[in-house]
Amino acid sequence: MLGFYLSLTLKNLLRRKRRTLLTAAAIAVGILYFVAFDSMLSGLNQEAVSNMISFETGHVQLTAPVGTPAPSVEAVLADVRSQADVVGATPRFVVPAMLVAEADELPVSVVAVDPKSDTQVFKQAHYVTEGQWLTDGTMIGAPDTIEEPTATAPISIVLGQRIAGLLGLTVGDSVGIRLNDATAMATATAGAPPAAATVTGIVNTPHPTVNSSQIFVAVGRARELVDAAGVSPSTVVSVSVAPRRTRDPIRIVASIGTIAGWKVESWNDTATFLAIGSGKRTYAMALLGLVMIIATIGVVNSILLSTMERTREIGILMSIGMTRSQIVTLFVMEGGGLGLLGGLLGAVMSVATNYYLVEVGIDIQSILGDIDLDIGYPIATAMRGAWNWPMLIVAVLFGLAVSLIASYLPARRAAGLDPVACLRRL
């Protein structure tokens, strides 16, 4: 019986090929739209999280109280490194500054890094496009481990590519750094000459903030700058953990535990953009509903037209002994067939489109031009999608369910027809 129904359904769908294809296409476009939108949102979030972890926070960030002495920081570092699943920990501090290049000045963030351990947590060193990553400086609390250059030598800095572009800098160029007072946001050393620095490397990372506003200085030389400026930045210890623990930030934080006076946060605690993503996803769902309403209208229209065109046939089937529920089943299966065809089309189109979105992405910069893109997401100039197979399956099943439900009413209308009136129809 089911085989017969399926065969009859297929034949009926093929009877009006163009209409079937158009209706299925409407469902397919709805699915494609949803999958692509979800892919872009997931891609944005994935890339943003990845960039934040790789360039901003690590998996866990421990913020020291202001004025914490270097030995205390080193003790915390040693303690954290001894924890299970911790693969690296590095100290950093950030101070606002002005980068002076001849007559030009640009507000930047000086990021003091420990070149030796920074690569255990962060990836800036992998994105050096010119020159090299920092090699000089000292470890906090371990001044003898690396040879410290003389205080009079220019400070080696690595800067973001956008900064280099804006100021026309290249490797080997001389610049000046003038620190700001982090608390008062006033130029504490405005009257003093800027500290001499040399560009030793330029990085072009997927994180726009790094490219546009950060300069990296070895922590030992950075300490000279802050001491001279009278600034007391707060040291942050960033921690990288084993891959199997990276998606479980609460447990990571719990495993590190509390350290007196220090603030312990996971990447998830600082990812404010995730809330933006959640809002956009709700919006996407609402739009999906709208698209599915259009698909529903298509299915209802298609099945309704079929029942009207085949009124006489309905009468024949009734005269042969088909019950009303069997008539309903027949037309609902046609609706299901439309949904299935639309779902398959939608899946193929979605996979093809998503492949492009994941592998190539949408180059925002080529669309919008060379502008500073600050959209609340730490992402680069190309927006990339992400594979989300469960969501694709959900979308296809949703399309199928919508089609089945949408075809029920016209099917019931057909089943309620008077067989005599049906047979009288020419």
Added chain:
Amino acid sequence: MHLVEAVGVTKDYAHGKMALPALRGISLELSSGEFAALAGPSGSGKTTLLNLIGCLDSPTSGKLTVAGTDVQTSSPTTLARLRRERLGFVFQTYNLVPVLTAYENVELPLVLLGRKRDASTRAAVMSILSEVGLEGLETRLPSDLSGGQQQRVAIARALVKQPALVLADEPTANLDSDNARAILDLMSHLNSVKGVTFLFSTHDQLVMEYARRIVSLRDGKIVNDERR
């Protein structure tokens, strides 16, 4: 017990606020094995009576029993089962399902009866197709068959489930005289050999020549019931 028993059956059709009577107190009995025709001019009520006996419609008043089932009081599902199991229909315009082949059209009533699409079903379908002279045409769609061939498929479809009664509404109206005679020969043969009961509605003189009982209707009433 008669296959069909009608006592004082009336059927009114609503036309706006008016009720137009199509049948006015029909009383009729039809026994198994009969080869009968409902005759009369257009509008006399032949098709209406045939539809009532076929359980496609229900009487406004009176009592109508078909194969022991009260048509007026039975549910649509019961009537559908009765049509599926005991009745066969042949229509003027053949009324085949256009997307199904001749074979599939004939197979359809058996599928609805829950028969598996196996060798025995295939044998039954092929046997009846052979009996109506359509051997070798089973894979054709209705659109690829002549009017006479389509009507043969319709007859095969009506007979394949071995119904108690075959109702034929103007079965020869769209056929030329040669085809009409061939169809009537076939029906008459099936009636004589297999004992299938036939009830026609017709105003075709040829059908009346074949019929062994003619029930004449005029203005919704039986005016003559002649057995030969």
